[in-house]
Amino acid sequence: MKHTLSVLVENSPGVLTRVAGLFARRGFNIDSLAVGRTEKHDVSRMTIVVEGDHRYIEQVTKQLHKLVDVIKISDITTEEYVDRELVMIKVAAEPSQRVEIMHIAGIFRARAVDLGRKTMTFECTGNEGKINAFEESLRPYGIKELVRTGKVAMLRGTRFSGVDSGASKEMKEE
Amino acid sequence: MEMTVAEALIRCLEKENVEWVFGYPGGAILPVYDALYHSSQIRHVLVRHEQGAVHAADGYARVTGKVGVCMATSGPGATNLVTGIANAYMDSIPLVLFTGQVSTGQIGTDAFQEVDIFGITMPIVKHNYLVKDPQKLPAIVKNAFHIASTGRPGPVLIDLPRDVAESRISFKYPSTVRLRGYKPTYRGHPSKIHEIAELIRKSERPVIYAGGGILGANAAAELLQLAETISAPVTNTFMGLASFPGDHPLFLGMLGLHGTRYANMAVTECDLLIALGARFDDRVTMKIKAFAPKATVIHIDIDPAEIGKIVSVSVPLVGDVKLILKDLLPLLEKTDRSRWLARIAELKKQYPLTYDREGGLKPQYVIEKLCEFTRGEAVVATDVGQHQMWVAQYYRFKRPRTLVSSGGLGCMGFGLPAAVGACLGSRGQPVILVTGDGSIQMTMQELGTMMEQELPIKILILNNHTLGMVRQLQEFYCEGRYMSVNFRFHPDFVRLAEAYGIPAYTITSEEEVLSLLPAALAEPGPALVNCLVPREENVSPMVLAGRGIDEAIDCS
Ligand SMILES: Cc1cc2nc3c(=O)[nH]c(=O)nc-3n(C[C@H](O)[C@H](O)[C@H](O)COP(=O)(O)OP(=O)(O)OC[C@H]3O[C@@H](n4cnc5c(N)ncnc54)[C@H](O)[C@@H]3O)c2cc1C
Ligand SMILES: Cc1ncc(C[n+]2csc(CCOP(=O)(O)OP(=O)(O)O)c2C)c(N)n1
Numbered sequence: 001m002k003h004t005l006s007v008l009v010e011n012s013p014g015v016l017t018r019v020a021g022l023f024a025r026r027g028f029n030i031d032s033l034a035v036g037r038t039e040k041h042d043v044s045r046m047t048i049v050v051e052g053d054h055r056y057i058e059q060v061t062k063q064l065h066k067l068v069d070v071i072k073i074s075d076i077t078t079e080e081y082v083d084r085e086l087v088m089i090k091v092a093a094e095p096s097q098r099v100e101i102m103h104i105a106g107i108f109r110a111r112a113v114d115l116g117r118k119t120m121t122f123e124c125t126g127n128e129g130k131i132n133a134f135e136e137s138l139r140p141y142g143i144k145e146l147v148r149t150g151k152v153a154m155l156r157g158t159r160f161s162g163v164d165s166g167a168s169k170e171m172k173e174e
Numbered sequence: 175m176e177m178t179v180a181e182a183l184i185r186c187l188e189k190e191n192v193e194w195v196f197g198y199p200g201g202a203i204l205p206v207y208d209a210l211y212h213s214s215q216i217r218h219v220l221v222r223h224e225q226g227a228v229h230a231a232d233g234y235a236r237v238t239g240k241v242g243v244c245m246a247t248s249g250p251g252a253t254n255l256v257t258g259i260a261n262a263y264m265d266s267i268p269l270v271l272f273t274g275q276v277s278t279g280q281i282g283t284d285a286f287q288e289v290d291i292f293g294i295t296m297p298i299v300k301h302n303y304l305v306k307d308p309q310k311l312p313a314i315v316k317n318a319f320h321i322a323s324t325g326r327p328g329p330v331l332i333d334l335p336r337d338v339a340e341s342r343i344s345f346k347y348p349s350t351v352r353l354r355g356y357k358p359t360y361r362g363h364p365s366k367i368h369e370i371a372e373l374i375r376k377s378e379r380p381v382i383y384a385g386g387g388i389l390g391a392n393a394a395a396e397l398l399q400l401a402e403t404i405s406a407p408v409t410n411t412f413m414g415l416a417s418f419p420g421d422h423p424l425f426l427g428m429l430g431l432h433g434t435r436y437a438n439m440a441v442t443e444c445d446l447l448i449a450l451g452a453r454f455d456d457r458v459t460m461k462i463k464a465f466a467p468k469a470t471v472i473h474i475d476i477d478p479a480e481i482g483k484i485v486s487v488s489v490p491l492v493g494d495v496k497l498i499l500k501d502l503l504p505l506l507e508k509t510d511r512s513r514w515l516a517r518i519a520e521l522k523k524q525y526p527l528t529y530d531r532e533g534g535l536k537p538q539y540v541i542e543k544l545c546e547f548t549r550g551e552a553v554v555a556t557d558v559g560q561h562q563m564w565v566a567q568y569y570r571f572k573r574p575r576t577l578v579s580s581g582g583l584g585c586m587g588f589g590l591p592a593a594v595g596a597c598l599g600s601r602g603q604p605v606i607l608v609t610g611d612g613s614i615q616m617t618m619q620e621l622g623t624m625m626e627q628e629l630p631i632k633i634l635i636l637n638n639h640t641l642g643m644v645r646q647l648q649e650f651y652c653e654g655r656y657m658s659v660n661f662r663f664h665p666d667f668v669r670l671a672e673a674y675g676i677p678a679y680t681i682t683s684e685e686e687v688l689s690l691l692p693a694a695l696a697e698p699g700p701a702l703v704n705c706l707v708p709r710e711e712n713v714s715p716m717v718l719a720g721r722g723i724d725e726a727i728d729c730s
Contacts, residue, residue, distance in 0.1 A: 010355060013304065018296060025297050055482065062479035068301040068321060071355040163354065 002031060003057050003077045004153050006161050007046040010069040011037065018067050019046060028052075028060050032085075032150035043071065043163055047083075047152045074161040076153060083153035086125045088113070089135065092142035093120040101141060108134040119144055127151075179308045180205035180339040181212075183272070186315035188215050189347045192243050194234060194598055195219070196227040198254075200247025202274030202287060205339040207245075219598070219627060222619040224251050226591035228258025228271065229617070233592030234599040235267050236578045237553055239392060241323050242267070242595065247274045249287030252333075253294070257585060259329050260298040264582025265413060266390060268327035270318045277337035278306060292333045300328030308341035313348050320351045325358030326477040327390055358476060362493035362501060369489055370448075370472055371505035377446035377470075379514045380406040383429065386413030386581070387451010387475060393496035394418065394574040397450065400499055405511040407518050409437040411452050412566055413581040420550055420570025426518070427527065430458035430723060432563045432713050435525035438723040440518055441466050449473045451495045454484035455582070464722025474498055527567060530730050534708040535683055537561060537636045541568040543687050544606065544634065547695055552604040553578060553596050557589035557613030560642040563713040565608050576603075587616030590633070594620055597629040604632070604695070611637040611664060621674045624700060632695055633676075633702040635667055638709045646712050650729070651719070660709070671702040678702040 009015050016035060023030050031049035038045045050060055057075065064070050093101050101120060105112065110124035124134050128151060135146065155161055177185070183206055187195070196219045199207045210218055221227040224246045231242030242262075246255050252273040262269045276285040292304040301321050303314050311334075318330040374380060388397050394417045401408045401424050408418045409426040418425055426437035441447065447469040452458070459465040462485060473480075473487040474495050481490040491498060529538040541564045544552075550570045555578040556562040562579055571577055578596045580588040593607040614635055624631055641659040648656050671678035677697055679690045681704070694701040715726040 013306070014292065014296070017293065021296055055486075059479065059483060066477070066479055068353060068356045 001053070001077075002049055002051045003075055004081070004083065004151065005048045005050065005061065005064075006074045006076050006153060007048060007064065007070060008038070008072040008161075008163055009044050009046060010071060011042050011044045012069055015044070015069045018069060019064070022063055022067065026059070026063055032148075034150035034152050036152075040163065047150065049151055071163055072161070076155060076161065080156040081153050082156060083127050083151050084125050085128055085131050085151045086123060086149045087131045087135065088121060088123050088147050089138055089143055090114075090119050090121045090145040091138045092118060092144055094118060097141060101138070104137050108137070110134060175345050176342055177345050178205060178209065178339065179305075179311045179334070179341050179343055180209040182311055182343060182345045183315060183334070183339070184209045184213050184216065185345060186312055186347055187243065188213065190241070190315075190319050192216055192241075195243045195245055196221060196230040196234070196595065197245030198224050198227055198247070198251060200251050200274060200287070202248035202276060202336050203245060203251070203272070203334070204274070205336065206272065206274065206334070219594070219623065221591065221623050223617065224254035225258050225587065226594070226617055226620045226623060228255045228269070229261070229588050229591035230595035230598075230623070231269050231271075232258060232262045232267050232588075233555060233578050233595030235269060235595075236592070237575050237596045238599040239575065240268075240599070241319055242269045243271075244269060245272045247287070248276055248291070249289050252291040253289055256294065256298070259295055259331065261580050261583040261585045261588060262329040263298045263300070265580065266327050266386060267329070268322040269329040270315075270322050271329060271331045273331065273333050274339070275304070275333045275335040278335045279337070281335065291331070295331050298329070299331050302331040302333070304333045305335065305338050308338050308343050311338070311343065312345060316348045317351050317353060321353070321356060325356075359478075359492045360476075360494040360497055362474070362491045362498035364501070366489060366491045367498065367501050368505065370491065371502060373446060373470060373472060373489065374404055374448070374506060375509075378511070379444045379517070380404060380446040380448060380511075381426075381440050381444040381469075382406050382408040382448045382450065383411070383441065383452055384408055384414045384417055384450045385411040385452025387495050388414055388417035389574055391451060391476075391494050391496040392574070393451075393499055396496055396499035396503065398422075399503055400506075403503065403506050404509050405515060406448070407440055407515070409433070409441065411455065411458055412579070414452060415566055416571035416574050416577045419572055421572070428566050430455075431460060431717050432567065432715065433723070433726075434527045434567070435715050435726050436518070436521040438717070438726055439521045439525065442468075442722070442724040443517070444469050447471045449475075449487075450499075451475060453480045459484065459723070460717045461720060461722040464724060529714070535681065535687070535706065537564050537638070537705070537707045537711060538568050539684060540634065540636065540681070540687055540691070540705050540707070541565055541608070543691060544608070545569045547692055548604060548606065552576065552606050553600050555579065555589050555593035555596055555605065555607045557609040558584045558586045558643070559610045559613060560638070560646065560711070560713045561608050561610045561636040564636070586613040589613055590617050590624070591620045593631050594624050594627065594629060597631050598627065605629070607631055607633045609633065609635055610642060611635055611639060611661065611667075612641045618670075621671070621676065625674050625676070628699070630697070630699050632697070632700065635702070635704050636707050637664075637667065637704050638707050638711065639664065640709050642709075642711070643713070645709070646729075649712070650716075667702065667704040676700050676702050678704065680704045680706065682706045
């Protein structure tokens with residue numbers, strides 16, 4: 001099962017290397033990882049998607065907890081949350097195909113952001129499923145280049161997983 | 175007060191009550207050594223190779239329980255520390271290490287003696303820092319000592335660029351640490367502690383499996399009280415040795431790969447395994463499925479990540495084992511387990527730890543006598559190999575923190591420099607190094623350091639003219655094809671010692687052990703004893719790869 005971990009880290013040099021290195025060294029596979037600043041200037045949030053069973057995810061989380069720069073980890077997989085990913089796709093598009101392609105883009109609410117002589121570039125946001133579907137729909141035309149940001153996620157409603165929001169790093173013993 | 179960062183660093187060390195710094199100077203760390211020049215509190219031990227510095231700091235930390243401190247310059251100085259850092263990391267030893275670095279403006283330019291030691295050491299430190307902002311140095315040092323010594327201890331490295339070291343700051347040592355990402359759990363959950371008491375009450379055949387965490391927590395007294403209260407036999411991991419008296423009737427000795435057969439059988443037969451500060455290492459469990467197959471497992475450890483890492487446990491409890499035992503003991507009543515203890519006595523009789531005394535001077539005999547002559551009270555440092563296992567089997571340690579040995583990394587060359595640090599930390603207790611003819615040659619340059627510091631270390635080389643441990647592996651796993659294990663050249667160890675001004679002896683027989691070993695031990699200064707032992711002697715018992723610990727074989 002895929003798990004989405006929302007990880008708050010110190011915005012200190014080397015923190016990304018620490019996390020990436022830990023995954024590599026312990027043989028954990030990262031599905032996707034997105035990182036950026038948060039509302040606090042000295043805190044960054046990593047959204048990490050990993051796949052594995054309960055025990056595997058438990059080890060991943062516990063090992064992450066050991067990093068001094070990791071402030072808090074929330075496994076939000078089973079919570080109500082919104083998640084988004086951004087993709088940019090450069091697709092082969094002969095002038096005669098453009099209308100058709102624009103039509104597909106419209107269905108996915110994707111926006112054309114660039115136009116070449118024989119290509120079009122789209123941006124599209126959404127959850128993973130939608131992005132996958134968009135990618136598949138364009139594949140028959142020939143995808144020249146594709147870049148995805150990896151997923152970012154946030155809890156729904158008034159709940160939040162910030163630095164000061166209760167249940168911090170201490171592991172629940174289970 | 176205004177001063178340079180280098181001066182501030184030394185002030186920080188003084189505030190942390192550091193007495194010894196082990197190190198080696200060079201260009202990038204020049205400002206720090208210059209500041210050290212003016213300190214009247216901190217004494218510096220000049221080693222002969224940076225690996226010696228980190229092992230010495232490590233040996234010092236193991237016997238004192240304090241943080242070992244070490245310094246080296248950038249580039250090769252820093253990379254020479256790497257093995258020692260990994261060693262301390264694997265055995266959870268608290269160290270703070272300082273490395274000089276090229277100036278911030280030069281970082282990333284392949285400058286002279288520039289290496290990214292921050293990046294190189296990331297996987298083998300508990301934490302590390304590259305200091306860029308001079309103002310932050312005092313807080314970083316404060317944090318480093320805190321992180322190294324609390325929770326599960328470990329090494330922390332601080333990389334200090336030369337220009338930062340030379341900048342001026344106004345010095346104030348913080349009184350508190352502020353680390354939002356680091357808050358070890360110390361107290362055990364009360365409901366879990368009650369649950370554990372209940373399991374102990376119900377158990378008929380409990381075994382206590384005590385590891386290095388007992389020593390880390392200074393919980394030897396509580397361990398003894400627990401064992402005696404619930405009448406449970408105690409087995410130690412290699413790292414846990416010396417946390418329980420070696421001559422106690424409840425002691426089973428070491429378990430695992432080269433553990434006693436009765437310890438391994440007791441674990442196999444027990445219905446409750448109480449793991450205290452032990453991490454189910456593969457040298458201990460061997461085939462996991464066959465490890466404690468009948469037991470309910472209680473696992474107490476300060477590091478949540480150790481729990482459930484290797485085996486699934488019935489009752490996990492995160493916290494400091496000393497505090498937890500203190501909470502647990504009042505809930506337990508004195509229990510009589512005569513049937514189980516009778517069974518243990520039977521196992522001890524059926525599978526005794528023995529060796530064949532025929533056929534030359536046996537290394538096991540040397541260790542037995544060493545134990546006798548020192549009453550099990552000496553600090554014993556070892557290197558890595560068969561001699562290390564014979565110490566584990568035949569030296570009956572009586573006091574905590576008296577075994578100084580590389581367990582997790584199994585790092586040959588650790589012994590001599592670690593003995594140097596241990597001797598400086600052990601305030602007059604006798605320090606013995608038991609080493610092999612292979613291991614000693616990895617770091618024997620530190621004889622110079624030992625002499626310079628006037629340390630009365632007694633060195634016993636169990637000289638079998640071979641890399642015995644690997645030879646043993648080749649006997650069992652390579653059908654006796656001995657490849658690159660037998661030395662065809664050795665220096666004359668006695669004359670080598672004499673070149674350093676160390677009195678030296680060669681021992682070839684049991685009679686000489688009885689006459690010369692006490693003489694060597696009685697030397698007021700250091701001494702070296704070259705014990706000529708048979709090449710073919712094996713460490714026995716031994717559990718073959720892929721087998722369970724109940725299947726140990728006799729391979730003497
Ligand atoms: C040649 C060779 C052969 C070996 N053969 C054997 C063998 O036969 N048997 C054997 O046992 N070992 C053997 N070893 C050693 C082995 O490799 C491991 O180093 C050792 O078994 C680990 O011991 P440990 O489980 O006590 O863990 P340690 O590495 O000592 O770890 C300590 C544990 O305690 C925890 N801890 C620390 N502080 C606290 C605290 N305050 N409260 C609670 N928990 C705490 C830590 O989180 C950690 O989990 C051998 C090594 C070599 C080199
Ligand atoms: C740095 C290092 N290199 C290689 C090894 C592999 N190794 C383990 S034990 C051993 C032999 C040790 O020989 P010696 O010091 O003579 O001790 P003995 O086993 O003969 O008692 C070797 C080579 C190691 N543990 N450490």
